[in-house]
Amino acid sequence: xxxxxxxxxxxxxxxxxxxxxxxxxxxxxxxxxxxxxxxxxxxxxxxxxxxxxxxxxxxxxxxxxxxxxxxxxxxxxxxxxxxxxxxxxxxxxxxxxxxxxxxxxxxxxxxxxxxxxxxxxxxxxxxxxxxxxxxxxxxxxxxxxxxxxxxxxxxxxxxxxxxxxxxxxxxxxxxxxxxxxxxxxxxxxxxxxxxxxxxxxxxxxxxxxxxxxxxxxxxxxxxxxxxxxxxxxxxxxxxxxxxxxxxxxxxxxxxxxxxxxxxxxxxxxxxxxxxxxxxxxxxxxxxxxxxxxxxxxxxxxxxxxxxxxxxxxxxxxxxxxxxxxxxxxxxxxxxxxxxxxxxxxxxxxxx
Amino acid sequence: xxxxxxxxxxxxxxxxxxxxxxxxxxxxxxxxxxxxxxxxxxxxxxxxxxxxxxxxxxxxxxxxxxxxxxxxxxxxxxxxxxxxxxxxxxxxxxxxxxxxxxxxxxxxxxxxxxxxxxxxxxxxxxxxxxxxxxxxxxxxxxxxxxxxxxxxxxxxxxxxxxxxxxxxxxxxxxxxxxxxxxxxxxxxxxxxxxxxxxxxxxxxxxxxxxxxxxxxxxxxxxxxxxxxxxxxxxxxxxxxxxxxxxxxxxxxxxxxxxxxxxxxxxxxxxxxxxxxxxxxxxxxxxxxxxxxxxxxxxxxxxxxxxxxxxxxxxxxxxxxxxxxxxxxxxxxxxxxxxxxxxxxxxxxxxxxxxxxxxxxxxxxxxxxxxxxxxxxxxxxxxxxxxxxxxxxxxxxxxxxxxxxxxxxxxxxxxxxxxxxxxxxxxxxxxxxxxxxxxxxxxxxxxxxxxxxxxxxxxxxxxxxxxxxxxxxxxxxxxxxxxxxxxxxxxxxxxxxxxxxxxxxx
Numbered sequence: 001x002x003x004x005x006x007x008x009x010x011x012x013x014x015x016x017x018x019x020x021x022x023x024x025x026x027x028x029x030x031x032x033x034x035x036x037x038x039x040x041x042x043x044x045x046x047x048x049x050x051x052x053x054x055x056x057x058x059x060x061x062x063x064x065x066x067x068x069x070x071x072x073x074x075x076x077x078x079x080x081x082x083x084x085x086x087x088x089x090x091x092x093x094x095x096x097x098x099x100x101x102x103x104x105x106x107x108x109x110x111x112x113x114x115x116x117x118x119x120x121x122x123x124x125x126x127x128x129x130x131x132x133x134x135x136x137x138x139x140x141x142x143x144x145x146x147x148x149x150x151x152x153x154x155x156x157x158x159x160x161x162x163x164x165x166x167x168x169x170x171x172x173x174x175x176x177x178x179x180x181x182x183x184x185x186x187x188x189x190x191x192x193x194x195x196x197x198x199x200x201x202x203x204x205x206x207x208x209x210x211x212x213x214x215x216x217x218x219x220x221x222x223x224x225x226x227x228x229x230x231x232x233x234x235x236x237x238x239x240x241x242x243x244x245x246x247x248x249x250x251x252x253x254x255x256x257x258x259x260x261x262x263x264x265x266x267x268x269x270x271x272x273x274x275x276x277x278x279x280x281x282x283x284x285x286x287x288x289x290x291x292x293x294x295x296x297x298x299x300x301x302x303x304x305x306x307x308x309x310x311x312x313x314x315x316x317x318x319x320x321x322x323x324x325x326x327x328x329x330x331x332x333x334x335x336x337x338x339x340x341x342x343x344x345x346x347x348x349x350x351x
Numbered sequence: 352x353x354x355x356x357x358x359x360x361x362x363x364x365x366x367x368x369x370x371x372x373x374x375x376x377x378x379x380x381x382x383x384x385x386x387x388x389x390x391x392x393x394x395x396x397x398x399x400x401x402x403x404x405x406x407x408x409x410x411x412x413x414x415x416x417x418x419x420x421x422x423x424x425x426x427x428x429x430x431x432x433x434x435x436x437x438x439x440x441x442x443x444x445x446x447x448x449x450x451x452x453x454x455x456x457x458x459x460x461x462x463x464x465x466x467x468x469x470x471x472x473x474x475x476x477x478x479x480x481x482x483x484x485x486x487x488x489x490x491x492x493x494x495x496x497x498x499x500x501x502x503x504x505x506x507x508x509x510x511x512x513x514x515x516x517x518x519x520x521x522x523x524x525x526x527x528x529x530x531x532x533x534x535x536x537x538x539x540x541x542x543x544x545x546x547x548x549x550x551x552x553x554x555x556x557x558x559x560x561x562x563x564x565x566x567x568x569x570x571x572x573x574x575x576x577x578x579x580x581x582x583x584x585x586x587x588x589x590x591x592x593x594x595x596x597x598x599x600x601x602x603x604x605x606x607x608x609x610x611x612x613x614x615x616x617x618x619x620x621x622x623x624x625x626x627x628x629x630x631x632x633x634x635x636x637x638x639x640x641x642x643x644x645x646x647x648x649x650x651x652x653x654x655x656x657x658x659x660x661x662x663x664x665x666x667x668x669x670x671x672x673x674x675x676x677x678x679x680x681x682x683x684x685x686x687x688x689x690x691x692x693x694x695x696x697x698x699x700x701x702x703x704x705x706x707x708x709x710x711x712x713x714x715x716x717x718x719x720x721x722x723x724x725x726x727x728x729x730x731x732x733x734x735x736x737x738x739x740x741x742x743x744x745x746x747x748x749x750x751x752x753x754x755x756x757x758x759x760x761x762x763x764x765x766x767x768x769x770x771x772x773x774x775x776x777x778x779x780x781x782x783x784x785x786x787x788x789x790x791x792x793x794x795x796x797x798x799x800x801x802x803x804x805x806x807x808x809x810x811x812x813x814x815x816x817x818x819x820x821x822x823x824x825x826x827x828x829x830x831x832x833x834x835x836x837x838x839x840x841x842x843x844x845x846x847x848x849x850x851x852x853x854x855x856x
Contacts, residue, residue, distance in 0.1 A: 202722045204713045211710050214699035221658065221696045222711040222765060223682040281701050 029275030030287040033323055037294050044301035051304045058183060062175075064296035065185035066244045066263075067270050071288040072196050073237030074267035079200075080230055081213040081280025082131060082138035084237045086123065087267055089149035091260025094120050094245020096153040099162040099255025102170065109170040117242055123149055124238025128231030142234075146264070154257050162255040174250030185247050192240065197285045205232055213280025269316065270295050273323045294319060360423060361386050362519050362550040363408065363439075367417035370403055370574075377403045378574045380417070385519060385550040390541060390564045392553045392582070395571035396594055396845070397644055397810045401554045402444075404571070405521045408552070409441035410434035422518060440512030441521040446504050448511075450497035455479035457496055458511045482514050486540055502533030509540065520544065521552045526560060527645065538563050556643050557851055558587050570594055595812070595841035603817030604789065606796040608635040610820070614804040615686075615773050617655065620664030624650035626828040628664075632773065632804040637795055639819025640808040642848045647828035648808045649691050652775045655806075656688040657681040658696075668772065682711070685772035689762050689779050691808070693755075697762035700751035704743060704761055705732040707750055711765035735764025740790060756787025763794065774798055777808045792818060812841050824848050 045052045070087050077084040094116050101112035123145055130141035165171070177184045200206035208229040211219040220226050241260070248259045268278070274291030276283025295316065302312045363385040370378040378400045385391050393401045406412045408419070410429035419426050421437040434441070448457050455476045464471045464478075479492035488506045496504060505525060512520055526534050541551055541564050555561065561568065565582040570593040577593050611634030620628045624647045632638050640648045653659040655666060657675040666673045668684055675681050678688070690696035698707055709716055709728040716731065718724040732746045739760040743753060750758055759779060766774065776795065780788040795805050795818065809815050815822050822839050824832035824847035832847025 198722075202720075204717065204721055204723055207706060207710060207713060207723060210702060210706070211699050214701045215695075217696045218699050218707075219710065221656075221678050221688060221690055222707075223679045223714075224710065225677075225679055281699065 027275075027284065029323070029326070030284055030290060032326055033274060033287065033290050033294065036323070037290055037297065040294065040297050040301065044297065044304065047301075048304045051301060056300070056304075058178075058181065058186075060296055060300045061186045062183040063300060064292050065183075065189035066247055067266055067295055068189045068289060068292035069192055069240045069244050069247075070237075070263050070267040071270035071274075071292050072192060072285055073240035074264070075271040075274075075276045075283055075285055075288045076196070076200070076209065076233040076236045077138070078268070078271050078276050078278055079209050079213045079280060079283050080233045081216070081278075082230070082233065083142065083268070083278070084127065084234060085139065085142040085264050086127060086146040086149055087237060087241045088260040088263035088265075089146045089153065090120050090123055090238055090241035091245040091248065091263050092153040092257065093123070093149045093156075094242040095249045095259040096156050096162065096255040096257060098246055099165055099249045100157045102165045102167060103163045103254075104157065109167045109173075113246065116246070117239070119152075120238050120242035120245070121235060124235040125231065127238065128234035131234065132227040132230035153259075157255065157257075159257070161257055164253045165249070171250045171253055174247050176250070184250075188243065188247070192243065193285065193289065196236065196240075200285055205229065209233060210281055213282075215281075266295065269320050272320060275323075291323075359386050363419065363421055363552075365404070365408065365417065365419035368404065368407060368414045368419065369416040370400075370407065370412060370414050376574050378407075378414070381571065381574070381576045383552075383569055383576075385552055387518070387548040387550055388545045389566040390545065390551045390553055392555065392561050392565040392568045393571065394555070394558070394568055394590060394594060396812065399571040399594070400574040401571055402523055403574075405441060405523060405552060405554065408434070408519070409439055409521060411441075435515055435517075438516065438518035439521065440515060440517035440519070442505075442508045442512060442523065442525060444523045444527070446501075446508060448496050448504055448507060451495065453493045453495055454483075454490055454499075454507050454510075455492035457507060458482065458492075458514050460511075462515075479510075479514075482510050486510055486513065486543065488540075500533075502529045502536070505529065505533070505537065506540070509537075513544070517549070519550050519552070521554075523554045524556065525553070526555060526557060534560065556849055558590060558849055559851070572596060591842055591845055595845050603814070604792050604796055605817075606800050608800045608802070611635045611802055614669060616665075616667040618665040618667065620651070620654055620666070621662045622650055622654040622659045623662070624828050625654055628825075628828075628830055630823055630830065630833075632806060634802045634804060635799050636820050637799050637805040637807050637818055639815040639822040640806065640825060641812065641815045641822050641844050642810075642825040644810060646825040646848065648825050649777055650828070651825070652688060652691075652777050652806065652808060655681070656686060656775055658688075658690075682769070682771075685770060686775065687766040687769065687771040687773070688775040689759075689766070689777060691777040691781075693758055693762050698750045698758055700758075701749060703747045703749055704736070704741070704753075705729065705746040707761055708732045708735050708765050712768060715768075731768050732764075735761070735767050738767060739764050739794070754784070756783035759783050759787065759791070763791065771803070773804045773806065775806045775808075778810065779807075780809070780811070780814065812844060815839075815844070816841070826850050 050056060070091070074084055074087060097119060098112045098116040101107045101115055102109060127142055127145050130136045131138050173184060174188070175184055179187060200209065208219065208224050209232070211222070211224060212226050212229055216226060244263070245260065249255055270291040271283065271288050272278065272291070273294055274283070274287025274289065276287060298316055298319065299312055302315065361384040363383070365381070365383045368378050368381045381400065381404060383393070383404060393404070395401050403412065407414050410431045410433050413429060421439055424437060426437060449460065452460070458479045459475045464475050466474070476492045483490055483492060486506070486509070488510060490499065490503055490506060496507060499507065525537060529537065544551060553565065561582060567579060568582050568585065568590060569579040570577040570590065572594060577596070613631050614634045615632040618629050628651055630638070640651070642648050650659060654661050655675070657677045657680050666675060668686070673684050675684070681688070694700060699710070705728055708731055709723065712731055713723065716724045716727050729746065735741065736743065736746065741757050741760045741764065743757065750761060753761065763779070779791050795807065798805055807819055816836070816839055820836055822834045822844065823830050824844055826848050831850040832843065834843060
């Protein structure tokens with residue numbers, strides 16, 4: 001059969017871009033969470049006018065950026081129905097490695113960045129290989145590499161945080177520079193978002209990521225190179241974690257061994273709040289942006305409101321759960337409370 | 352046993368049982384009875400209704416009409432638990448044991464005995480040992496189930512069933528995974544059970560082995576009761592003729608096409624469930640694969656398509672030997688597959704139609720920067736929708752929202768735009784409505800007249816006879832028969848499909 005000859009060519013229906021946006025999977029939750037974000041924003045603004053000061057807003061965006069960057073990486077992995085627990089440790093490894101190379105080894109920033117990036121990507125490849133080739137459960141594989149990467153972070157500078165780095169250029173480039181009123185991390189996050197969103201929504205690799213998360217077998221039966229695709233997700237995740245590590249080094253001017261501690265789960269929270277499904281096959285990076293912003297606004301807003309750290313954690317935890325519950329309800333799987341509490345229906349008499 | 356039956360009351364008396372599944376009348380006014388101390392074999396082709404009838408007896412399904420009694424008690428509001436209380440135990444085709452637990456733990460699963468709230472491990476082990484000894488089963492109660500051979504696990508299932516004091520034991524193809532020694536052992540146990548007054552309903556496709564145990568046989572066909580006979584008053588030929596007398600009510604569209612050159616040759620192929628299979632497929636031919644469930648036909652297709660590893664053998668397409676290590680390789684060489692389980696292997700049901708179709712054709716839908724040419728994808732999808740008459744409001748419809756027939760058409764549609772040479776159809780019409788079936792048949796015929804090759808696995812015998820130019824019959828991973836359209840009959844196919852290598856008599 002020759003393609004597109006043996007039949008009459010139908011006129012392709014005009015693709016209404018707006019409709020396409022709304023038809024995208026996970027868009028429902030993105031919309032409802034965006035509304036929630038707007039409400040929160042207004043509430044915090046009413047509570048304290050300083051919250052909406054120009055100064056605080058630029059700072060807020062800078063705080064959100066690292067979470068967004070690792071959230072993008074985690075979203076990639078979650079969409080394939082996996083999870084990457086090593087993100088936080090890779091952040092730490094990146095921070096310690098780059099700072100050590102710049103201080104103790106005295107390398108110029110460019111060389112330090114290159115070596116750090118290579119190491120982090122190697123770890124991402126290891127994650128990918130363990131999951132896609134050795135068929136380890138992602139949870140186990142990345143739990144192992146999480147501990148390894150943290151070990152590396154402690155080992156590179158003999159179990160000590162590094163001294164201060166001398167290159168002000170490095171610190172400015174990754175944290176302090178301002179361009180068009182926005183700090184460097186915001187620009188980095190924006191560029192990464194644009195690249196990875198393009199990859200996920202437009203490129204073939206993106207389609208394949210969704211497909212293997214939705215049905216691995218069917219993707220394989222459709223001729224997708226499933227192992228290679230799965231690998232790519234973990235490499236993207238490690239790359240993004242590496243970038244965040246560099247940002248943290250630039251911020252504090254040194255490498256800290258516990259940098260990025262717990263970030264992997266913050267990344268899951270940002271993704272999940274934004275509608276990325278941990279079951280795979282569903283989610284939009286735009287949702288992850290909103291999810292990260294909610295995380296940032298809550299953190300920053302509650303601080304302005306004078307709430308203690310403990311309360312912030314409680315609120316963020318609740319938001320994670322509620323945002324997913326809302327999505328369930330919106331999708332028609334209305335909560336069956338009886339089921340939730342294990343109350344059994346009376347047996348139906350058989351006909 | 353036969354002689355005294357009339358004076359006994361039956362353990363099970365089922366009458367007028369009807370059961371409808373969406374689109375299928377699975378059982379239509381079926382009667383069945385079972386007396387103490389007898390083995391009553393229940394026979395029929397795939398889909399004749401045997402398992403459905405036994406699942407009703409076991410409380411898994413509720414019948415739509417008809418009633419039955421177990422030990423003179425009316426069976427109402429049935430559930431598996433209630434069936435157990437009535438003394439019915441069912442040993443299903445698939446084993447239902449927890450592989451990591453011990454034999455005794457499995458036997459007492461769900462009704463563990465306790466002492467001061469703690470598990471009475473020793474007592475349960477002792478009782479399990481007693482049960483096993485009574486059955487003359489040589490297995491330790493504290494053996495881990497996964498370490499036992501399949502036959503041993505089967506014995507544990509039986510011990511578990513009997514420990515619940517059952518009077519009626521249903522066995523659904525108990526011997527399909529057993530060695531002949533294990534079958535002997537099983538038969539010995541069945542006779543022991545008979546002697547203590549248990550009734551045994553026995554489903555099997557291995558007609559030869561019935562000789563050793565069956566007292567009576569009941570034959571079902573298309574959900575209807577055909578005959579009940581004393582086993583010694585009948586013979587295998589008569590049983591087969593009752594089993595296959597299936598009316599061919601469907602009309603199959605036929606197309607004659609000249610058989611061309613050899614397209615695909617498979618030589619000595621072996622995989623995990625296929626043993627030394629060789630055959631040729633010609634251009635313009637539909638080659639049917641008939642056989643019973645589990646005969647190895649799906650595994651053969653999976654091996655050819657690269658979804659299962661080939662242990663040995665060659666696949667030769669148009670004279671060239673292929674190396675196929677993954678479905679990707681097969682597709683690149685022009686071999687495509689419509690898999691048996693469309694929800695598991697055919698579709699990403701949470702993705703829209705155009706993404707499902709696009710996924711299989713991404714290599715030809717490339718735009719600059721490795722992006723997807725969406726316009727071409729729309730065209731491709733529209734072509735599949737038009738050609739296969741897929742009923743959907745739009746290409747953006749999620750696959751999960753389509754009917755079974757339309758889902759299947761999407762799976763087929765994925766491959767339409769490729770220059771595929773060989774199509775593997777594995778049970779393509781299972782669970783879809785008649786109109787959709789006919790469209791699939793027409794499509795297969797069109798491929799045939801275009802000189803493509805079609806491998807067509809089907810468990811529906813009329814379909815094999817109506818559509819295939821040649822039929823290969825498989826049994827236990829081997830080809831046990833080959834027929835042309837002219838020489839094939841239902842009897843011959845069934846006989847080849849039950850040609851088991853090891854006959855346990």
